[in-house]
Amino acid sequence: MATTRPVRVHKFGGTSVATADRIRRVVQLVQAEPETVRRVVVVSALGGVTDQLLGCIDAALARTGGHRATIETLRQRHQEVLEALVLPEERTALEAQLNAHWQALTELLDGLYLLRECTPRTRDAILSFGERLAAPLVAAAFRAAGSAAIALEATELVRTDDTFGEANVDFATTHRLIRERFAAIPEDQVVVVTGFIGATPEGVTTTLGRSGSDYTATILGAALEAELVVIWTDVDGVMSADPRLVPEAFVLPHLSYREAAEMAYFGAKVLHPRTMEPLQAKKIPLRIRNTLRPEAPGTLITADAPPPPWYARAVTAIRDIAVLMLEGAGMLGTPGISGRAFLALAEQKINVLLVSQASSEQSLCLGVRAADAEAALETLRRTFAFELETGRIRRIYVVPECATVSVVGDRMRHQPGLAGRMFSALGQANVNVLAIAQGAAETNISAVIAQRDTQRAVQALHETFILRTMRAHLFLIGVGVIGKTLLDMLARQIPHLQAEEGLELRLAGLATAERMLWQPAGIPWNEARERLQAEGEPMDLDRLVQLLTTERPRRLVVVDATASEEVARRYPELLTAGVAVVTPNKRANTLPYAFYQRLREVARERRVPYRYETTVGAGLPVIATLQDLLLAGDKVQRIEGVFSGTLAYLFNQMAEGVPFSEAVRAAREAGYTEPDPRDDLSGEDVARKLLILARELGLPVERSDVTVQPLVPSELRSVSLEEFLERLSDWDAHWQEQIEKARQQGQRLHYIGRIEDGRLAVNVQAVGPDSPFYNLQGTDNLIAFTTTYYCRTPLVVRGPGAGPQVTAAGILSDLRRALEQMR
Numbered sequence: 001m002a003t004t005r006p007v008r009v010h011k012f013g014g015t016s017v018a019t020a021d022r023i024r025r026v027v028q029l030v031q032a033e034p035e036t037v038r039r040v041v042v043v044s045a046l047g048g049v050t051d052q053l054l055g056c057i058d059a060a061l062a063r064t065g066g067h068r069a070t071i072e073t074l075r076q077r078h079q080e081v082l083e084a085l086v087l088p089e090e091r092t093a094l095e096a097q098l099n100a101h102w103q104a105l106t107e108l109l110d111g112l113y114l115l116r117e118c119t120p121r122t123r124d125a126i127l128s129f130g131e132r133l134a135a136p137l138v139a140a141a142f143r144a145a146g147s148a149a150i151a152l153e154a155t156e157l158v159r160t161d162d163t164f165g166e167a168n169v170d171f172a173t174t175h176r177l178i179r180e181r182f183a184a185i186p187e188d189q190v191v192v193v194t195g196f197i198g199a200t201p202e203g204v205t206t207t208l209g210r211s212g213s214d215y216t217a218t219i220l221g222a223a224l225e226a227e228l229v230v231i232w233t234d235v236d237g238v239m240s241a242d243p244r245l246v247p248e249a250f251v252l253p254h255l256s257y258r259e260a261a262e263m264a265y266f267g268a269k270v271l272h273p274r275t276m277e278p279l280q281a282k283k284i285p286l287r288i289r290n291t292l293r294p295e296a297p298g299t300l301i302t303a304d305a306p307p308p309p310w311y312a313r314a315v316t317a318i319r320d321i322a323v324l325m326l327e328g329a330g331m332l333g334t335p336g337i338s339g340r341a342f343l344a345l346a347e348q349k350i351n352v353l354l355v356s357q358a359s360s361e362q363s364l365c366l367g368v369r370a371a372d373a374e375a376a377l378e379t380l381r382r383t384f385a386f387e388l389e390t391g392r393i394r395r396i397y398v399v400p401e402c403a404t405v406s407v408v409g410d411r412m413r414h415q416p417g418l419a420g421r422m423f424s425a426l427g428q429a430n431v432n433v434l435a436i437a438q439g440a441a442e443t444n445i446s447a448v449i450a451q452r453d454t455q456r457a458v459q460a461l462h463e464t465f466i467l468r469t470m471r472a473h474l475f476l477i478g479v480g481v482i483g484k485t486l487l488d489m490l491a492r493q494i495p496h497l498q499a500e501e502g503l504e505l506r507l508a509g510l511a512t513a514e515r516m517l518w519q520p521a522g523i524p525w526n527e528a529r530e531r532l533q534a535e536g537e538p539m540d541l542d543r544l545v546q547l548l549t550t551e552r553p554r555r556l557v558v559v560d561a562t563a564s565e566e567v568a569r570r571y572p573e574l575l576t577a578g579v580a581v582v583t584p585n586k587r588a589n590t591l592p593y594a595f596y597q598r599l600r601e602v603a604r605e606r607r608v609p610y611r612y613e614t615t616v617g618a619g620l621p622v623i624a625t626l627q628d629l630l631l632a633g634d635k636v637q638r639i640e641g642v643f644s645g646t647l648a649y650l651f652n653q654m655a656e657g658v659p660f661s662e663a664v665r666a667a668r669e670a671g672y673t674e675p676d677p678r679d680d681l682s683g684e685d686v687a688r689k690l691l692i693l694a695r696e697l698g699l700p701v702e703r704s705d706v707t708v709q710p711l712v713p714s715e716l717r718s719v720s721l722e723e724f725l726e727r728l729s730d731w732d733a734h735w736q737e738q739i740e741k742a743r744q745q746g747q748r749l750h751y752i753g754r755i756e757d758g759r760l761a762v763n764v765q766a767v768g769p770d771s772p773f774y775n776l777q778g779t780d781n782l783i784a785f786t787t788t789y790y791c792r793t794p795l796v797v798r799g800p801g802a803g804p805q806v807t808a809a810g811i812l813s814d815l816r817r818a819l820e821q822m823r
């Protein structure tokens with residue numbers, strides 16, 4: 001060990017040392033460490049300096065002469081920092097030290113100007129000046145603030161090979177050099193070390209590549225067996241996703257080395273994948289902290305991190321990826337294709353970020369950075385020229401403008417079903433997956449997608465794997481009696497759905513026969529109708545369907561609360577596009593059987609929820625009961641019942657002496673009737689319900705197969721609704737007579753439908769006290785299933801079968817089930 005005090009290494013990036021004030025802040029942060037700690041500080045170049053040095057190289061090569069002007073600007077900037085920070089008695093010596101650097105830098109750039117050539121070696125030498133100018137200034141600032149401090153150049157500490165630009169560290173020698181050097185420095189001195197740079201055994205300056213200063217800090221930490229390495233940056237820590245893509249992303253308090261490395265590899269910008277490497281063997285913790293908010297705890301990275309609430313820790317993305325595809329039946333069983341591809345690309349220094357091979361081995365898919373795509377394509381075509389000529393490889397091509405999205409977490413190991421979750425989440429978000437890959441350690445699953453889908457994909461994955469909440473969107477077509485009630489109910493229930501079910505349901509829009517409004521960002525539930533009037537546009541069903549299918553947000557459910565056939569006919573398009581449909585509208589299930597079949601097939605094939613429980617018995621569980629019986633292998637012999645809330649209400653009212661016409665008006669006002677009450681009185685509504693149940697049983701029946709007894713003559717269908725309502729009283733006497741006749745025989749009238757032996761019929765029947773229908777109240781429906789399992793006593797579903805509240809509640813229940821299916 002080179003040191004007896006516990007060591008803490010602090011690394012500050014360019015923004016943290018950009019100005020004299022910020023350097024003072026750095027000094028304060030480090031001085032806040034206990035006296036008993038040995039403090040090591042790694043610094044980058046002053047903010048922006050490395051980029052300016054790169055600009056100098058370009059200017060010198062282009063012979064603009066601009067490099068000299070930039071050096072002068074840089075010199076003045078460093079001089080100002082020096083004058084602001086350094087003790088007067090130290091200034092002359094420090095100025096001389098920096099002037100030597102300016103001189104050397106100018107000579108190097110003048111050399112480029114003359115030669116018009118910059119080797120990687122010269123480039124590293126030039127870039128190293130940023131850190132070499134910064135470290136002595138920071139050390140001087142410590143001294144000015146009362147702490148003993150020295151600056152060291154990492155060229156005397158970090159031994160590398162000569163891979164200029166991204167040099168490889170010789171750890172054994174580096175550790176020895178660091179320990180030896182530190183052993184000669186008093187432990188109470190702050191040691192300020194240049195980040196980013198190293199040197200070959202011959203003393204030639206090298207650089208460590210992107211985020212090289214972080215790497216320097218962890219190399220020092222490992223060599224000195226530090227108790228902690230802190231990387232100070234300008235964000236609060238490592239986040240669960242890029243906050244620019246996911247506003248709900250949050251700082252992760254704890255990560256494992258492996259998770260941090262996976263995240264870094266798969267696109268998280270805070271860390272470089274190599275940063276953790278030096279710390280792992282000695283299990284030295286690494287903390288990411290924010291210079292601007294030092295009170296924030298940041299992210300702690302250790303060997304083992306407490307597991308996250310669910311399996312995954314974070315979601316990352318890499319943009320600007322291109323996918324190289326090698327395809328051909330001749331690849332099947334031909335050994336070495338992948339090996340040769342990797343070797344050829346490695347020789348060109350092209351990094352393969354992701355590999356995926358079809359199990360048939362007929363295709364190989366390689367993800368590379370977009371900037372490397374052309375060179376990679378050329379390399380592979382050259383490497384496999386023979387295979388291409390002989391047809392063993394049919395084609396090699398590039399899919400441009402891709403991104404990879406990854407879900408990362410140690411706890412994902414050995415957990416079945418996570419890949420399925422990932423792909424269903426992406427599918428729900430309408431994101432097509434081009435290729436998939438999973439690391440052997442099973443701590444990440446990655447997918448290649450089109451770049452334009454990145455945000456949608458990352459949000460979907462973050463929501464599914466990290467937040468474990470579910471965001472969904474609803475579009476409501478039809479804001480009449482039922483639609484309005486549903487809106488009000490949702491406005492009240494949304495907080496509950498969010499708190500109890502983790503469901504964040506947004507209203508993406510609404511439409512009536514007249515107007516439509518599409519605002520996928522969300523419309524406040526309690527302002528929906530006003531917004532539709534104020535901001536809506538004229539209703540155009542074609543355009544609406546286009547919006548719903550092509551611009552749909554993730555997890556979109558259309559609730560069709562109309563009675564429109566025109567709207568119902570569009571369900572297959574919606575379902576095909578992955579849009580779920582929930583409806584009380586009976587039209588779709590009662591259109592010709594061929595349409596019905598197609599509808600069901602689309603929903604099944606696309607696995608998109610299509611729910612219509614409220615089409616029979618409103619909020620009563622009639623269809624669910626029937627489906628459950630069939631699922632259990634039961635055979636239905638007969639379904640018999642009162643299926644109309646309106647007609648139940650009419651007969652109950654008339655039995656109390658209320659005239660027929662008045663009872664119809666009251667039913668309409670209470671919201672029990674169909675939009676056109678003639679649908680109830682003609683028996684059409686019950687005929688539709690029988691048809692829906694019969695088809696549910698698997699019978700390929702049509703509307704014409706239902707025998708119906710209407711309550712009013714059919715010629716009244718052709719008059720206007722107003723005239724119809726006016727003429728209703730013409731039937732008061734007739735119905736009064738029928739009711740009276742039944743009463744005299746101790747009976748009551750009800751409108752009873754029946755499905756038995758493939759026959760469907762509905763008519764008015766007089767029932768005595770021994771009938772289960774005799775005592776029905778209000779709008780009660782009663783549906784009796786006589787089946788193999790329920791043969792002596794039928795299974796009965798009974799309760800109000802019409803009305804805004806019960807129907808809206810039924811729709812809400814269907815909606816919740818649909819969303820559950822979409823999780």
Ligand SMILES: NC(=O)C1=CN([C@@H]2O[C@H](COP(=O)(O)OP(=O)(O)OC[C@H]3O[C@@H](n4cnc5c(N)ncnc54)[C@H](OP(=O)(O)O)[C@@H]3O)[C@@H](O)[C@H]2O)C=CC1
Binds near residue numbers: 483615801804
């Ligand atoms: N009442 C009940 O107890 C039950 C009703 N249902 C079903 O609920 C559905 C709705 O009934 P209800 O609310 O009473 O009907 P309403 O007539 O009160 O409302 C219908 C809504 O649909 C809109 N609409 C009609 N045609 C179109 C179209 N082509 N495109 C867009 N919007 C359209 C209407 O627009 P506009 O406002 O411009 O006219 C209106 O907003 C019906 O299918 C009914 O069978 C199911 C179970 C029970």
Ligand SMILES: N[C@@H](CC=O)C(=O)O
Binds near residue numbers: 645674803
């Ligand atoms: N009008 C219908 C409403 C439910 O479908 C009825 O009265 O039953």
